[in-house]
Amino acid sequence: AGAALSADEKPAQRKPFVIPDSPPGEVDPGLAERFANLAQKTREGVSVNQYIRKAKSFRNPNILEKLVAFFEVRDSGTNYPPSIYDPNEITRDDHYDRLEARRREWEERQARKHGERVNFTSGGTLELPASAAPSAKPPRKSKWDSSGSADPAAKRQAQ
Template sequence: MMTDDKKQEEQETVDEDGVTLPPEPPGHCSAELQDKITKLYEKMQTQNLDMNLLIQKRKDFRNPSIYEKLIQFCDLNELGTNYPPSIYDPLKWDKESFYEELAKVQKHEMDRREKDKRAKMEVLSGTKKAEDDKKRKSKWDQPGGGGASVTTIKPAGVIQPALTSSVTGTKGTVISAFGSLPKKLRP
């Protein structure tokens, strides 16, 4: 049976949240370590020393890879939890549940949709080509010779009608692309 002292001691270790403190480790702490902790605790009480701020200001704490090194050194599972697996199991998620894999799947789906859209546009533009043939062609629609004129030599005695090299029936008015139109002065 437990004595009253042990029951009282056990009740003191139970927190309001129902958390029980673990038992003390066997053996004694070294005198050097105990003195160091006592001095730091006294500084915290008398001089308002903030241990967290003191640790954060240390140069070796500012190492950007310290987090990864601590995880490797302590052999910790970053995704681990203290909950039982019946409440929450972080290891039940497959690799498809993480954002890298989701991004790959999303990109593949977007590429497939874009490809389907292009194929649909080709089908639609293929049906419109028949309608385009009925439209009147201008000199800009016709395939050109790249500016080089090809002349054919006809036999002598055959008179060819003169062809114009510019569009007829248009004025040679040039409109400026910038600013307002210049007004002509009236005499």
């Protein structure tokens, strides 16, 4: 039962959700025992998420790429049916960088069509607040600041 709407279907036309009947046959005893153990550990306060966070093998920074490759997960996948959205049909021209370049080109063409020139005018000057104004004290000089002649030989002769 697909919960996704088709392109021509409206939300009011959707059928109400009904829990389906149990599948035929018996539950696999190994799977039932595994589920019961997990439910018991959850009741005891054991968190699967905490276990994963503390596991040394999950601290690998490349784990996401490895898991995606191992389980063959499509990073651009979707739950929508292909009739609504198919990520494989996106062309390179539909990517953000190409769309942005085409938008800029269009804006330039629009600006050239009108032949208007943009004139920039000064908005005036602002007075700086006292805290940003230069201080009245001259900056301190260090021993590396030159205090006279730039010629070291002239300094030596003066001594």
